[in-house]
Amino acid sequence: MEKILLKLVLFCLWRLVGVFGATGWGKKSVMEGESVTLSLYSSLGPMQQDDLIQWRFGKYVIVDTNVTTGSMTVYDDVLDGRFRNRLKLDNQTRSLTITNITTKHAGDYEVRTINRPQTMDYILTVYKRISVTEGDSVTLNIIPEISKNDILWEYETEMATIAHINRTAERFSTSDVPDGRFRDRLKLDNQTGSLTITNITMQHAGDYKLIITGEKQSSKAFRVSVYARLPVPVISSNSSNCSSSSSSSSSSCSLVCSVVNVSHVTLSWYKGNSLLSSISADISVY
Known part of the structure; x- marks a missing residue:
């Protein structure tokens, strides 16, 4: 009798797992302005032809998709339109990509299969960049x-x-x-x-x-x-590149600006208060 009862309990537990499905979760971090892709993991099991897949941000539905028909509905006007023109769904994997992300997109995301209740949760952290000297x-x-x-x-x-x-x-x-x-x-x-x-x-x-x-x-x-604070640049003339014209009183000379141990610099040349040229690039000078 005890063995029969034990088998019945195990069978009921197995059926409960089948009803409620497996739940998985993941964490993602991204910098403000970048893109992030939230994937469907194995906790949802293989996609089936009659699957109805839904992506949520908190309690708000942001994407509905039907595997059979391939149709997709994007609700990017929710929450004052913070998702407008930022959501992309992969037609094959049903993974969701959020582009040009802001700190307003940080929070809890959930993907679920409506016809067989299984879910996958994501916690998304969006870092705001701050630079200081x-x-x-x-x-x-x-x-x-x-x-x-x-x-x-x-x-x-x-x-x-x-x-x-x-x-x-x-x-x-x-x-x-x-x-x-x-x-x-x-x-x-x-x-x-x-x-x-x-x-x-x-x-x-x-x-x-x-x-x-x-x-x-x-x-x-x-x-x-x-x-680090920028050191004072050194400006020197390159005598080998200096020349003068015998037919006129004009002359030319090359000036060299050098600085050590800096990166992401902007180099600007001035004559008095007048800007002559400016170059900005992600370069490092050592």
């Missing part, structure tokens, strides 16, 4: 509508919490990491929740994450790049 200050701002919630700031590069706001308990605090790189450099705005790093150095470059808890749970990520 060594020795300056940088402020990581948050949007006003979430500033009234509890806030946690993390320095993801070291997996450490560096600031916390608990509005219920009226606690506002900043904390350092073990090596002391943030000592006396963090300023937390108790009203807005924005975080300022003063007298920044190369050690403070990396990924920062804002986690909002309470009624509105969300997150925001920043990637901070710190650049």
Whole structure:
């Protein structure tokens, strides 16, 4: 009798798995302005001819597709049109690509097969680029509508919490990491929740994450790049390239501008206050 009961329980469990399906999840990170592709993983099983596949952002449907007919409906006007002209669905794999991404596209995505309830979830993090010169200050701002919630700031590069706001308990605090790189450099705005790093150095470059808890749970990520201050360039003449005309009083000479250990530079030549030429390129000069 016990064996029969055990078999019945196992059979019921197997049937439940078949009904509710397998659920998988994944994480994706992307820089603001880039594209990201969310793929269908094996947790959904092989696609079937009668599959109806749906992509969601939070509770909002953004794409419906029918495998049999190949038809696709894109709802890119939801949420004030933040997805407009940004969604691309692969007709073969049903993977979803979001182009020219912004921080508004960060959050939870779900793909599900409507006719056989199986799901795949994604957590998408979009990093906002921030560049700052060594020795300056940088402020990581948050949007006003979430500033009234509890806030946690993390320095993801070291997996450490560096600031916390608990509005219920009226606690506002900043904390350092073990090596002391943030000592006396963090300023937390108790009203807005924005975080300022003063007298920044190369050690403070990396990924920062804002986690909002309470009624509105969300997150925001920043990637901070710190650049060294540009050294004073050296301008010299190349005497081998100097020449003069015997028939006139005019002469010409080549000038050389050099600087060491810099990248992403813009070189501009001026005569007095007049701009003669400007060259900007992703080049490094050593």
